[in-house]
Amino acid sequence: MQLHDVWFVLIAVLWTGYFFLEGFDFGVGILTKLLARNRPERRVLINTIGPVWDGNEVWLLSAGGATFAAFPEWYATLFSGFYLPLLAILVCLIVRGVAFEYRAKRPEESWQRNWETAIFWTSLIPAFLWGVAFGNIVRGVKIDRHLEYVGNIWDLLNPFALLGGLVTLALFTFHGAVFTALKTVGDIRRRARRLALVAGLVTAVVALLFLGWAQVEQGDGKSLVALVVAVGALVAALMANQAGREGWAFALSGVTIVAAVAMLFLTLFPNVMPSTLNAEWSLTVSNASSSPYTLKIMTWCAAIATPIVMLYQGWTYWVFRKRIGTQHIAADAAAGAVH
Amino acid sequence: MDLALAPETLARWQFGITTVYHFLFVPLTISLAALTAGLETAWVRTEKEKYLRATKFWGKLFLINIAMGVVTGIVQEFQFGMNWSDYSRFVGDVFGAPLAFEALIAFFFESTFIGLWIFGWDKLPKKLHLACIWMVSIGTILSAYFILAANSWMQHPVGYRINNAKGRAELTDFWHVLTQNTALTQAFHTLTASFLTGGAFMVGIAAYHLRRKKHVTVMKTSLRLGLVTVVIAGLLTAVSGDLLGKVMFKQQPMKMAAAEALWDGQDSAPFSIFAYGDVSKGHNSVELSVPGVLSFLADDDFGSYVPGINDTNKAEQQQYGPGDYRPIIPVTFWGFRWMIGFGMASFALGLAGLWLTRKKCLLPPHLRVGEDEVPHLVLFRNKALGPVLTTWYWRIAIGTLGFPLIANSWGWIFTEMGRQPWVVYGVLRTRDAVSPGVSQGEVITSMTVFTLLYAILAVIEVKLLAKYVKAGPPELTESDLHPPTRIGGDSRDADKPMAFSY
Numbered sequence: 001m002q003l004h005d006v007w008f009v010l011i012a013v014l015w016t017g018y019f020f021l022e023g024f025d026f027g028v029g030i031l032t033k034l035l036a037r038n039r040p041e042r043r044v045l046i047n048t049i050g051p052v053w054d055g056n057e058v059w060l061l062s063a064g065g066a067t068f069a070a071f072p073e074w075y076a077t078l079f080s081g082f083y084l085p086l087l088a089i090l091v092c093l094i095v096r097g098v099a100f101e102y103r104a105k106r107p108e109e110s111w112q113r114n115w116e117t118a119i120f121w122t123s124l125i126p127a128f129l130w131g132v133a134f135g136n137i138v139r140g141v142k143i144d145r146h147l148e149y150v151g152n153i154w155d156l157l158n159p160f161a162l163l164g165g166l167v168t169l170a171l172f173t174f175h176g177a178v179f180t181a182l183k184t185v186g187d188i189r190r191r192a193r194r195l196a197l198v199a200g201l202v203t204a205v206v207a208l209l210f211l212g213w214a215q216v217e218q219g220d221g222k223s224l225v226a227l228v229v230a231v232g233a234l235v236a237a238l239m240a241n242q243a244g245r246e247g248w249a250f251a252l253s254g255v256t257i258v259a260a261v262a263m264l265f266l267t268l269f270p271n272v273m274p275s276t277l278n279a280e281w282s283l284t285v286s287n288a289s290s291s292p293y294t295l296k297i298m299t300w301c302a303a304i305a306t307p308i309v310m311l312y313q314g315w316t317y318w319v320f321r322k323r324i325g326t327q328h329i330a331a332d333a334a335a336g337a338v339h
Numbered sequence: 340m341d342l343a344l345a346p347e348t349l350a351r352w353q354f355g356i357t358t359v360y361h362f363l364f365v366p367l368t369i370s371l372a373a374l375t376a377g378l379e380t381a382w383v384r385t386e387k388e389k390y391l392r393a394t395k396f397w398g399k400l401f402l403i404n405i406a407m408g409v410v411t412g413i414v415q416e417f418q419f420g421m422n423w424s425d426y427s428r429f430v431g432d433v434f435g436a437p438l439a440f441e442a443l444i445a446f447f448f449e450s451t452f453i454g455l456w457i458f459g460w461d462k463l464p465k466k467l468h469l470a471c472i473w474m475v476s477i478g479t480i481l482s483a484y485f486i487l488a489a490n491s492w493m494q495h496p497v498g499y500r501i502n503n504a505k506g507r508a509e510l511t512d513f514w515h516v517l518t519q520n521t522a523l524t525q526a527f528h529t530l531t532a533s534f535l536t537g538g539a540f541m542v543g544i545a546a547y548h549l550r551r552k553k554h555v556t557v558m559k560t561s562l563r564l565g566l567v568t569v570v571i572a573g574l575l576t577a578v579s580g581d582l583l584g585k586v587m588f589k590q591q592p593m594k595m596a597a598a599e600a601l602w603d604g605q606d607s608a609p610f611s612i613f614a615y616g617d618v619s620k621g622h623n624s625v626e627l628s629v630p631g632v633l634s635f636l637a638d639d640d641f642g643s644y645v646p647g648i649n650d651t652n653k654a655e656q657q658q659y660g661p662g663d664y665r666p667i668i669p670v671t672f673w674g675f676r677w678m679i680g681f682g683m684a685s686f687a688l689g690l691a692g693l694w695l696t697r698k699k700c701l702l703p704p705h706l707r708v709g710e711d712e713v714p715h716l717v718l719f720r721n722k723a724l725g726p727v728l729t730t731w732y733w734r735i736a737i738g739t740l741g742f743p744l745i746a747n748s749w750g751w752i753f754t755e756m757g758r759q760p761w762v763v764y765g766v767l768r769t770r771d772a773v774s775p776g777v778s779q780g781e782v783i784t785s786m787t788v789f790t791l792l793y794a795i796l797a798v799i800e801v802k803l804l805a806k807y808v809k810a811g812p813p814e815l816t817e818s819d820l821h822p823p824t825r826i827g828g829d830s831r832d833a834d835k836p837m838a839f840s841y
Contacts, residue, residue: 043841050841051458054409055451058442064416065439072431072507079420079427080774087785090417091792094410098796101406104841105803148424148776290432291502291509297436305443313451319462319827328837 003299004289007070008272010302012265014066018059019130019168020257024250025049025056027176029096029123032116034173035180035195039109040326041188042116046100048183051320053100055313057093069298073147073288074272081141081149082133085156089126096122127172128165132156135164138214138264140274143281147288150277160213167203167210171260174199175253178237182246185325193241196249200238207234207256211263218267226263230256347773350422353786355755357414359748360793364408366747369483369530370537370572371401372476374564379469388815389556395819396557396812397541398472402457403803407796409450414789416442422782426762426772433499433510434489437517441485449478461837465822483533484526491522493763494754495590501766508766524586528579532682532750534572536743539685541565542692543740544808549713550733554811556711566693573686580679581636588637591764593651593664594757597671599633600626601647608633608645659765666759674753682746685739692736695724 028049036042049056068075079086095118103115139160142151177196181189211227219227237252268274272288275281289295375398382390416438419427427435452474459468492498497519498512510516542565548558588595601608610632613625631641638645646654648665655664695716699707706715706723715723716732724732762769823829828837 046841047837051454054454055447057413058447058450061413061416061446062439062442064420065435065442068416068419068427068431069435069439072427072435075420075431075435076424076427076774079417080422080424080777083421083777083781084784086417086421087788090414091788093413094792094796097410097413098406098799100841101402102799102803105403106806146775147428150776290435294432294436294510294513297510297513298439301436301440301443305447309443309447309451313447316451316455319455320458321827324837 003292003295004070004285005270006299007066007289007295008265008269008285010299011063011067011070012261013306014059014063015265016258016261018056018063019172019261020254021056021059022053023127023168023172023257024175024179025053026123026127027172027174028180029119029176030127030169030173031176031180031192031195032123033120035177035188035191039112040329043104043329044184044188044324044326045180046103046116046119047324048180050100052313052316054097055316057097060093066298066302070290070295071272071283071285071288072290074283077143077147077149077273077283077288078137081143081151082136082156084153085129085133089129092122092126096126124169128169131165131168132161134168134264135161135210137273138164138218138268140271140276140282142277143273143275143283144277145281147281147283160210163206163210163213166206167260170199170203170206171253171257174203174237175250175257178241178246178249178253181241182250183323185323186327188325189323193244193246196241197238200234200241200253203256204231204234204238207231207260211260214264214267219263220266223263223266226259226266230259230263233259345770346775346779347770349779349782349786350773351769353422353782353789354418355752356786356793357411357418357789358755359751360797361408361411361415362747362751363744364404364411365483366529366533366536366743367540368401368405368408369476369479369533370568371397371404371540372472372479373534374537374541374568375401376469376472376476377564379472383465383469388820389560391815391819392812393557393561395815396807397561398456399807400540400544400804402453403800403807405453407800411793421785422774422777423762423772424774424776426767429507429767429772430763431507433492433496433508433516436510436513437485437489437492441482441489445478445482445485447478449475449482452478461818461823462828463822463826464824467826468822480530483529484522487526487529488517488522491519491525492516494525494587494758495519495521496763496766497521508763520586521590524579524583528576528583531572531575531579532743532747534568535576535682535685536747538565538568538570538572538689539743540740542569542689543737546733546736547808548811550730550737552713555713557812559710559714562692562696566689566696569685569689570693573683573689576682577686580682584636585638588645591758592646593648593655593666594671594754595637596646596648596651597666597668597757598675598753599645600668600672601633601645602649604645604647604650606634606644607631607642608637610636662760664760666757671753671757674749674756677749678746678753680746681742681749685742685746688735688739688742692732694718695732 028045032042032045036045064075067078099115099118099122103112103119106112136156136158139158141149142155144150174196177192177199180192181196184192208231211230215223215227233252233255237249237256240246240248240252270285271282272285273283275283290298375394378390378394378397381387382394452471455463456468456471456475459471463471496508498510498515499508500511501507502509516522541561545558545562545565548554549562584595599608599611607630609628609630611626611628613627634643634645635641637643648668652664656662695718696714697717702717703721706717706721708714716729717723723729758764760768760770762772
């Protein structure tokens with residue numbers, strides 16, 4: 001296994017971390033409209049992810065930065081090629097971050113309602129678009145001999161990629177509902193479980209279609225194993241959710257995400273972005289990667305930093321392990337006077 | 340018309356807009372994190388309530404700022420790939436590493452511990468909560484360092500070789516990239532300027548309240564802290580600026596000649612205070628200057644030779660082939676002056692403030708005031724400033740909070756535009772760095788979207804800041820004064836409302 005293969009795995013790990021973590025906070029954002037019935041409930045939802053969403057988002061920045069350093073050609077082709085969808089994602093992430101931080105900083109209902117609407121849409125749109133992006137990465141896009149993307153925006157909105165978007169959207173909603181059931185008490189917890197069932201069933205249908213499609217077109221034995229694990233974990237997560245085992249349900253919905261991302265990366269390897277124009281023009285782990293020296297330095301950095309990051313991020317989750325419910329929201333706090 | 344349609348022009352405008360905007364928040368974030376940490380340390384050590392109230396007040400303003408800093412930073416990381424894909428392909432092997440290090444080491448640190456700090460008031464014991472804000476502060480400084488090391492490599496590429504077969508630059512010595520003198524001095528200069536910015540921000544807001552005789556106890560402490568920060572940071576900004584200038588005279592003579600609009604090289608070169616030149620003719624038509632000072636700035640010697648724009652242009656033509664290697668002279672010339680002028684104006688104001696509000700023991704008894712009274716502004720031994728001058732001092736002090744922001748912006752505009760036509764000095768031209776596959780329409784779309792979004796957010800942010808500034812430091816609650824003793828919070832009453840922040 002050469003260093004650029006190691007880095008292919010590490011990039012997959014960073015994306016997995018991102019989808020596992022921000023996946024549920026996107027889901028919770030979507031639930032602010034689907035599940036919450038009033039302001040205190042929306043506040044409960046937002047506060048289940050309040051202390052952690054920012055740290056979760058850094059997994060994306062790390063995936064981006066690491067791709068830049070380890071696979072400059074991949075970074076360049078991907079980000080310049082997927083220009084407009086990426087712009088939409090960036091706008092969403094900007095508004096979303098500000099929405100979380102500013103929502104409670106004024107007491108007016110209209111102010112808070114606007115930011116809540118923003119949180120919903122800016123969670124939903126990226127949850128969908130990341131699936132579209134990965135659908136295109138896996139399936140391949142029009143890349144010319146200079147490794148430049150030569151398609152247009154409509155080429156990116158093909159049925160396979162749009163189905164991928166539905167998968168991430170449904171999966172993250174499910175993941176978020178399971179997380180909410182794990183982190184809340186009272187009525188909202190029961191309703192979160194019910195919603196998780198619906199979202200989980202939808203996910204099962206679209207995920208089976210999408211992953212099956214990818215498997216038939218590009219899969220091999222390994223990716224089939226990952227596919228089976230993903231679907232099995234999803235079914236098990238649904239069963240755990242029905243049995244009221246919320247910790248297990250969350251762990252298993254996490255396994256679903258890990259296995260689904262693994263499956264996509266397995267079908268991708270050794271390409272990082274196949275060309276649909278000519279297989280010779282595909283970006284691969286070898287023609288897109290950095291020099292061995294850079295990869296070596298990056299490997300040291302990742303090998304030391306990533307476990308430490310996981311430790312202190314894990315500690316954060318432990319500090320905020322208590323469930324919260326509407327009773328924890330002070331009357332004046334609901335009006336926005338905080339601290 | 341040709342220039343306006345050059346592919347790199349729009350991408351440059353977009354980079355300029357998003358970066359200058361991002362950098363309005365960065366220095367405030369860096370300095371307010373540390374200053375808030377300092378105030379919280381004072382609270383933990385002395386248990387004086389004014390420090391906790393100050394922590395909460397400045398911490399809130401810090402959070403409103405960092406939110407904008409974080410979200411606008413995301414754009415920075417992605418825009419190299421979006422608008423500058425040929426740049427990314429050419430330099431990714433070298434330039435990507437510090438960016439990845441920043442994310443993996445610094446940004447995780449900052450973002451995780453900020454969550455703990457915001458939500459941890461009733462979840463963490465006092466000292467652990469304090470440790471979190473220090474972690475955030477360390478994260479912001481590390482983050483700045485990695486980014487500045489990456490930028491320094493664009494100013495002065497080292498530790499790399501060109502791989503012609505692959506058509507790219509490849510890293511050969513990462514340690515050299517991180518520790519070259521450009522990176523060290525640039526980090527020194529940027530960090531000190533950041534503290535000048537945060538100090539001036541504190542001085543301005545404290546002056547606002549003191550002028551109205553409100554929240555005096557907390558604001559007096561804040562004023563002192565701000566003034567001391569401004570003076571120390573201001574002095575170090577000047578020192579580091581001088582060091583950086585000397586480094587630049589050696590590494591990018593064109594930038595410094597352009598900073599001075601020094602057209603022809605000369606011994607004992609003057610520092611011009613004002614100049615108006617004709618770029619096409621290559622000389623200044625009006626000039627006011629101090630002899631010898633530029634030579635001193637370049638080389639610590641009033642008599643030494645400083646190369647001019649025309650000589651350097653010729654030298655670069657010989658080295659790199661025919662072409663125009665001059666940046667836009669009026670921008671570099673005035674950018675350099677506005678950077679120094681606004682930066683040093685707030686330093687001077689801080690120095691004056693520190694003297695005018697000096698400690699009680701240095702004042703005659705009749706001018707001393709109590710803890711909760713607004714200090715007299717005492718110029719001479721026995722004489723306080725009159726009411727008109729006092730009002731004006733407070734007014735100017737309020738205004739000073741904007742000065743370093745202007746200075747910072749012009750500093751970046753100067754150093755980045757002064758490097759043109761290069762994106763990586765001597766290695767890659769800006770025109771060869773853009774994304775060939777991205778259409779002008781796409782760039783115009785994203786530029787319009789970002790500019791509008793940033794403008795709207797600026798209005799929201801400033802209004803929110805103004806609201807919290809006017810509200811002043813919060814009153815403390817029982818739970819503020821009795822932080823938990825166990826991690827996760829004391830479980831005295833499980834249904835007690837929590838100190839939510841969102």
